[in-house]
Amino acid sequence: MAPPLQISLHIGAVAVGIAQAALDDVVALAKAGKKRLYARHTLRESPQFQHRLGRAQSDLRAARALLQELSGRFWTTCVEAPDSASGFAPEILSTTAWLVDTAAEVVSACYRASGTSPVRDGSTLQRRFRDIHVLTQHASATDGWFAQAGSTLLGFDFALES
Numbered sequence: 001m002a003p004p005l006q007i008s009l010h011i012g013a014v015a016v017g018i019a020q021a022a023l024d025d026v027v028a029l030a031k032a033g034k035k036r037l038y039a040r041h042t043l044r045e046s047p048q049f050q051h052r053l054g055r056a057q058s059d060l061r062a063a064r065a066l067l068q069e070l071s072g073r074f075w076t077t078c079v080e081a082p083d084s085a086s087g088f089a090p091e092i093l094s095t096t097a098w099l100v101d102t103a104a105e106v107v108s109a110c111y112r113a114s115g116t117s118p119v120r121d122g123s124t125l126q127r128r129f130r131d132i133h134v135l136t137q138h139a140s141a142t143d144g145w146f147a148q149a150g151s152t153l154l155g156f157d158f159a160l161e162s
Helices: 002-031 047-080 082-113 124-135 144-153
Strands: none
Touching: 002 047, 002 082, 002 124, 047 082, 082 124, 082 144
């Protein structure tokens, strides 16, 4: 079971990477002086934009920290006690679902905050928006993993549904 769990962690890492790139995109847009139509201030000067940006960055930092911590524990277990690595399944799968969901929220916040710029063909932010929402459809990111993790907390055996 360790390779599929490792792949799930990779899906989480891709989601975090997409979210970081979206955050970088919107920061660059704001620093370039972007001003939304009819706005009094540039994005960079807008307290509402600054709030959204700060929240998105905090969410992303939390996702990255959780991914690193869980990956480190999983790796150590795979090296030191490989037979017990499958015990990580509920935690890894529910964490991956959370990571992808959180990353999608970060990307969506960046997309909404940047005005009409990302609706244009060729916009990197538009591509990141599409990519993260495609990733939310992956089997490793389904909401059902939360129920599986919750059931194991209640003493039920973990079982992959076929």
